[in-house]
Amino acid sequence: MAWTDLEPARGEWDFARLDSCIELAQRHNVRVLLTLGLTPRWASTRPDEKSNYGLGNQAPPADTLDWSRYVDTLVKRYRGRIEAYEIWNEPNLRGFYSGTPRELARLASIAYAVIKRVDPHALVVTPSATGLPGGAQWLREYLAEGAGAHADVVGFHFYVTPGDPEAMVPAIATIRETMAMMGLADLPLWNTESGWLMQNADVRVEPSGATGTFGSRVLDFDTSAAFVARALVLGRCGGLSRFYWYAWDNRRMGLTDADGRTEKKAATSYAVMRRWLLGARVQKCERREDGVWMVRLRNASGSLSTISWSTGHESRFDLPPGARLRSSENALGARRSYSSSSHVQALNVEALPTRIHFR
Template sequence: MLGLSHRIGLLLLSVVFSITACAVQTPAVPGAVSDTYFGMHLHRAVVPQPWLPDGERLTPWPEAKFGSWRLWDAYVAWPNLEPQKGKWQFATLDKYVAMAQLAGVEVLLPLGLSPPWASARPSETSSYKPGNAAEPRDIEDWRNYVRTVATRYKGRIRAYEIWNEPNLKGFYTGTPEKLLELSRVAYETLKAVDPAITIVSPAVTGDGRHPEWLDHYLALGGGQYADVIAYHFYVPRQAPEAMLPVIAKVQHIMRKHNQDHKPLWNTETGWRIANKTITQRIGAAGENWSNLDDAQAAAYVARALVLGWAAGVQRFYWYAWDNVDMGLIDPADKSLKPAGAAYGRVREWMLGATFAGCNEDGSLWVCTLIRADGKPARIVWRTGGEALWQVPAAWQALTLETLAGDVRTFDGQQVVMLGQFPVLVR
C-alpha cells in the first residue's frame, strides 16, 4: 500500500547502517499517551459546503479514531452563533456536541471572531467576513457571548480556546493588550460558569519565525488566564522533524514566563496533500506550501504524531479530516487517503504507551516506548532515503509492523530496508 511492505524482506550483502551516537535526543515523557492526544478538525460533519457537487457535501464520521475535536472552520464561531445581537443560532453546535458525546470525544471550542454588529471595525477586511478580525467594540457583548455559550454547554464542552491565530491580521487586528483583556474576561466568565472548564491560550501560529507574539503576550501576563498554552506548529515546506526546534522555542518562552508547568497543545497542524481529481483551492494551495503525494503524506502524518508527543506536546489536532487542501480523505469520493490510514495506525501503536525518548543520528530516527502491554517497542524511520538497516541484536526484536499493517516475523535475519515510513519494531 505504501511501497514499503514489499521491500522489507530484502536481504542484501551490501553495507548496512546501525545505531551509533545520537545527534538529537528528546527526553523521556512522563505519562502514557492518551486518546485525547489524537485531535481532529471536521468541516462538513453538519454544514455542507455548497461548492462541492451534490452528494459530496457532507462528511461521514471519520474512519480513523480520535479523542478530541477542535471546532474551527466548522461554522460555530461567534458570528455564526449570534449573527444579530441577542439572536442565537445553536442548531449546528448542538449537533456537533451530540455527535461528540456519541463518539466519546472531547470538544475544544475556539472563542472569537467578532460579528459585524459587535465589531470595533465592522468594515475592516478579514480572512472571513468584514469586521470579523477586529476585537469587539463593547466588552460586555463579549462577556455575554462567552457566558451564554458556556452555560448552554456546561459539562459537555470541556475546553475553550481564546481566539485563533491572533498573530495573523486575517484573524485578529487588535493589540495583544486588547486580547489580554478579552482573555481575562473570558477566563473569569468561564470559571464562574464551571471551574472545571479548561481554558486554552490564544493559539499563535508560525514555523518559529513568529514566537515574539507569544513572548510578548505572556510578558503582559497572559499566562494567568490560561490553563493550557496553545501553538500551531505548521512547517508547510518542511518535514515533521522541523517541528522540533519550533516546539523547543515555544517551550523556552513558556519557561521564561513561568508557564512551563502547563500543558502545551498543538491545536492545529497539517500539510497540503494532493487529491485524485479536485484541485486545491486557496490558502494552503499557495506557493509557500509543498504538495505532498500519498506516500510522503502518510510518512509525514505518522512522524508528526510520534515526534509531537516525544517533544512534550500533549494534544495534536490535525487540520483537517475533510479539508480540500490538507484532508485525510479525498474530497471527491471521501475515500481514505494513505495519510488517513497512517493516522489510525500510529494511534494504535502509541495509545497507552510511555515514551522513553527519540534519538536521531544523521537520518536515522529511533523512538523508544513501553507499550500498554508493558513490553518495549521502537518506532523507526529514515529521512535521507531508503537504506538497509541492521536491527540491533540487543533489542531482541521478534516482529516488524509497517504503516500498511503488514507484519514480518524475524527468523534470525534482522536486516531490513528502511525509509521515510515509520515501522514498529517489537
C-alpha cells in the same frame, strides 16, 4: 463555529450547526475543543475592516460586555459537553486578529472568569499563534501581559509546511523555551492545529504561491501517510499533550478525499499512530547522521518497541547486539512476524515509519 456564526445579530442566536457537531462528538466519545472569537460585524471595533472571513471579524469587540455575554451564553449551553475553550485563532496573523496582545489578554481574562464560574472543569487554552519566529514573539508579548494566569494550557499551531515534519522538533523546543521564560514551564502544551496540503483522488489539489510558501507543496498519497505518522510521533517526542490534526475533511488538507468520506492512506496512518502512541511513553528519541530516526517506546502493555524511519533514501536499521525480532509493522498496518529462530540482524527503513518489537 465562530462568534459571528452563532450571534449574527445582537441577542439573536443560531446554535443548530454547533448542536449537531456536539451531539456527533458525544456519540463517538470525542472530547471537544472549541475556539472562541471572530467578532460579528455588529460588535466589532472596526466593522468595515477586511479579514480572512467577513468584514470586522478580526477586530476586538467594541464593548467587552458583548464578549462576556457571548462566552456566558455558549458555556451555559454546553456545560459539561465541551472540554476546552481556545481564546482565539492565530492572533499573530492580521487576517485573523488585528488587535494588540494586551487587548486579547483582557478578553482572555474575561472569558476565563466566565468559563470557570459556569463550568469549573472546563479548560482554557491560550490563543494559538503560528509560525516562527513571529508566533513565538507574539506569544511572549501576550504572556508578558499576565495572560498566563488565565490559562490552563498553552496552545500553538505547529505548522511547518511546506517543510518536513522533522522541522517541528526545534519549533516545539522554541515554544517550550518561551513558556519557561514566562514561568509557565509546567503547563501542558497542545498543538491545536497542524497539517499539509494533501492530494485527493477525486478533486485534484493544485499548489499555489511561490516556492517555499504554505501552499506551494502538495503531498502525494504515500508522502501524506508518512508525514502524518512522523509528525504525530515527533509531537510525542516533544512532549505535546495533545495534537489536533488539520483536518479530517478539508478539501485541500483532509485525511479524506474532497467528498469528506473516502479515507486516504493518511487516514489509515493516523489510526495506526493512535494505536501505537496511546498510553505509550517515549524513552529515547534520536536522529542518526544518515537521517534515520529512532524512537524507543515503553508501550501501554509494558513492552518495548522502536519506531524508525529515514528522511532520505532507504537506510539500514541495525538491531542492538543480542536483540531478537518478534514483529514489525509499518504505519499503514502491514505486519510481519519473526520466528524465535530468526537470525535477522537488520531491517531496511524508509520514509514511512515502522514499529519494531523485540523478544
